[in-house]
Amino acid sequence: MDCLFCKIIAGEIPSAKVFENDSVYAFRDINPQAPVHVLVVPKVHITSADAICAENSVHVAKIFEAIPQIAKSEGLTNGYRVITNCGEDACQTVKHLHFHILGGKQLQGEMG
Ligand code: AMP
Ligand code: ZN
Numbered sequence: 001m002d003c004l005f006c007k008i009i010a011g012e013i014p015s016a017k018v019f020e021n022d023s024v025y026a027f028r029d030i031n032p033q034a035p036v037h038v039l040v041v042p043k044v045h046i047t048s049a050d051a052i053c054a055e056n057s058v059h060v061a062k063i064f065e066a067i068p069q070i071a072k073s074e075g076l077t078n079g080y081r082v083i084t085n086c087g088e089d090a091c092q093t094v095k096h097l098h099f100h101i102l103g104g105k106q107l108q109g110e111m112g
Contacts, residue, residue, distance in 0.1 A: 005041050005096035019070045023062035026070050035104030036074045046097040049086040063099060076103040
């Protein structure tokens with residue numbers, strides 16, 4: 001499968017890893033939108049939030065268990081934002097489910 005994030009998880013494309021366990025991989029966004037901008041992905045290929053179902057939601061749960069640990073290790077003691085872009089209208093560019101963790105500054109309130 002020609003998936004950028006599957007290749008990153010496999011180590012075929014370099015990334016700046018910040019967290020990894022059996023289910024989850026997290027790395028720095030190559031084009032950061034905030035002082036801290038980390039992408040958190042399931043190791044299994046899930047196309048987007050729209051493809052989450054009972055059979056794969058355990059991997060999503062693992063991501064949300066990892067997020068507070070990542071936030072703590074990144075020093076995000078004053079809050080942060082978690083975003084997933086899903087599909088064309090949300091401008092999802094990489095078709096492997098990923099959650100952006102953004103923080104390290106006062107983020108703007110606008111969501112769209
Ligand atoms: P989205 O627009 O929600 O699909 O987010 C995709 C994100 O992946 C963007 O924020 C990109 O900057 C980021 N990105 C693309 N290629 C890489 C890469 N090789 N390493 C790290 N982040 C990447
Ligand atoms: Zn993938």
